[in-house]
Amino acid sequence: MHKILIVEDEKNARTAITTFFKECGYAVESAANAVEAVAVAGRFAPTILISDWMLGEQGDGINVARRLRQFNPQLAVIFVSGYSLDRLRQQCRDLPVTAFFEKPVSLIELSSAVSHIAETG
Amino acid sequence: MSKDLESINRELQRQVEALTQANHALNHLLKRTRTAVLFLDSRLNIQDFTPALGELFQVTRAVLSRPLRDIIADPDLESAVQKVQAGGTAEEQALHTADGRIYMVRMVADDAAGGSPAGVLLTFTDITRFMQAQEASQQRLALTKAEEKRQAERLSSLGALAAGMAHEINNPLNAILMNAELGLMSLEKKVDPERLVQILHRIVDDAKRGGSITRNVVQFARADNYVPQGLGDLNEIILASRKLVASMLQRYDVKLNFQLEPELPKLKLHQTALEQAVVNLINYAVKSGASQVNIHTARAGDQALFTVSDDGPRIVPGELGHVFDPFYTTRREGGGGAADLGLSLVHRIISDHGGTIDVESPAEGGVQFRIKLCLPADSPHA
Numbered sequence: 001m002h003k004i005l006i007v008e009d010e011k012n013a014r015t016a017i018t019t020f021f022k023e024c025g026y027a028v029e030s031a032a033n034a035v036e037a038v039a040v041a042g043r044f045a046p047t048i049l050i051s052d053w054m055l056g057e058q059g060d061g062i063n064v065a066r067r068l069r070q071f072n073p074q075l076a077v078i079f080v081s082g083y084s085l086d087r088l089r090q091q092c093r094d095l096p097v098t099a100f101f102e103k104p105v106s107l108i109e110l111s112s113a114v115s116h117i118a119e120t121g
Numbered sequence: 122m123s124k125d126l127e128s129i130n131r132e133l134q135r136q137v138e139a140l141t142q143a144n145h146a147l148n149h150l151l152k153r154t155r156t157a158v159l160f161l162d163s164r165l166n167i168q169d170f171t172p173a174l175g176e177l178f179q180v181t182r183a184v185l186s187r188p189l190r191d192i193i194a195d196p197d198l199e200s201a202v203q204k205v206q207a208g209g210t211a212e213e214q215a216l217h218t219a220d221g222r223i224y225m226v227r228m229v230a231d232d233a234a235g236g237s238p239a240g241v242l243l244t245f246t247d248i249t250r251f252m253q254a255q256e257a258s259q260q261r262l263a264l265t266k267a268e269e270k271r272q273a274e275r276l277s278s279l280g281a282l283a284a285g286m287a288h289e290i291n292n293p294l295n296a297i298l299m300n301a302e303l304g305l306m307s308l309e310k311k312v313d314p315e316r317l318v319q320i321l322h323r324i325v326d327d328a329k330r331g332g333s334i335t336r337n338v339v340q341f342a343r344a345d346n347y348v349p350q351g352l353g354d355l356n357e358i359i360l361a362s363r364k365l366v367a368s369m370l371q372r373y374d375v376k377l378n379f380q381l382e383p384e385l386p387k388l389k390l391h392q393t394a395l396e397q398a399v400v401n402l403i404n405y406a407v408k409s410g411a412s413q414v415n416i417h418t419a420r421a422g423d424q425a426l427f428t429v430s431d432d433g434p435r436i437v438p439g440e441l442g443h444v445f446d447p448f449y450t451t452r453r454e455g456g457g458g459a460a461d462l463g464l465s466l467v468h469r470i471i472s473d474h475g476g477t478i479d480v481e482s483p484a485e486g487g488v489q490f491r492i493k494l495c496l497p498a499d500s501p502h503a
Contacts, residue, residue, distance in 0.1 A: 010292050012323040016299035023306075054288075082291035084284060103295035107302045 005046035034059030285448020293327035406431035
């Protein structure tokens with residue numbers, strides 16, 4: 001079973017995604033910033049990362065993904081961003097990313113991306 | 122024989138008359154023509170000129186046999202004339218007169234008199250109106266280009282504002298969408314109604330947040346908000362803003378230091394707007410991880426200098442140009458950054474005061490904002 005780490009600095013969005021994936025039957029943990037994300041990942045060992053790009057003052061989603069892939073090179077990464085995705089795609093050209101979503105993103109869309117990862121690997 | 126001589130004589134007289142007539146016609150033409158023409162002899166002295174030239178340079182025939190420089194003192198023209206004479210060629214040169222008119226002078230070597238070296242014939246065509254029209258058209262072109270540049274800058278800052286605003290609004294929209302979906306699923310599953318209430322509250326909160334963002338943007342975009350209203354004391358404003366940031370400084374454990382010029386004259390300002398600018402600059406430093414913020418005022422001639430510097434990490438190279446973009450997250454080394462209207466508003470307030478603001482972030486760390494505001498013309502001298 002896949003373990004999903006949700007990293008989102010917006011509390012209400014974080015709560016909704018976390019609740020949703022838990023109800024879908026996944027093991028889910030969440031973090032509000034980059035530092036917390038790395039700390040949680042240390043004990044939780046996620047297989048899927050769903051992260052916002054901009055995470056405030058302590059680092060962004062790209063930093064988190066790179067760091068986590070050092071421990072688990074198989075980690076599947078899904079990015080969500082409120083900014084245009086062009087700049088985000090440019091900044092993580094050397095990082096394998098399963099899917100990019102522009103906010104507002106539907107839970108149904110996120111769920112299909114996660115199901116796809118679950119089915120293919 | 123005498124008959125032959127008579128006919129030759131008649132023929133000669135006829136030709137002399139024809140020549141005299143032609144000479145009269147030529148002189149008449151030269152007198153009547155509005156073209157200013159000047160004949161220089163082989164020594165480059167004035168041999169003759171048309172009345173139009175006399176009027177142009179306010180000279181009478183007393184200048185005949187005098188050198189060119191006696192009526193036109195222009196070393197460039199003189200050397201061009203010498204060049205034309207030496208080369209037997211033609212040349213064109215513009216001549217600016219003391220009364221602001223512009224002439225195109227055409228010079229051509231003229232050996233009509235058969236002398237050696239040849240003389241030079243100069244014609245003066247008034248091109249003042251043409252040149253003025255050309256200058257006006259160039260000015261219009263420059264204005265159009267400047268307007269195009271302003272337009273492009275407006276569009277570019279509008280683009281930056283739109284992108285930033287989209288991000289800010291997309292965040293609450295995202296939370297609204299996700300919670301609404303979750304609410305619908307909860308309804309279908311007939312879960313605890315209390316959970317549905319929580320979800321709906323989250324939706325209400327985010328809808329309100331979206332509303333406040335759009336209100337801020339409208340406030341930011343208003344054109345006449347921050348223009349100076351009267352004379353005020355910049356140092357007092359800086360000190361007054363201390364109260365507004367006190368709790369934040371305590372929470373983040375940041376020290377605020379002042380070095381204020383006591384003799385700084387009063388200047389035209391918008392009190393609350395400048396207070397807001399000071400607060401936003403301190404806020405930026407604190408949120409970027411500084412432990413010390415230094416505020417310094419000084420006078421430099423007819424300007425008040427006002428700097429806010431911090432000891433936080435430096436701004437990531439390449440991001441410095443975006444510092445004042447609305448909602449742009451200007452990252453500082455170590456990942457810090459803030460996406461809001463704070464620094465854009467500072468820029469806006471200073472511009473509305475007719476001042477300038479620039480930012481530096483040296484390699485060794487820290488960020489410094491330098492603001493220049495104009496002192497009133499009647500300020501006491503430093």
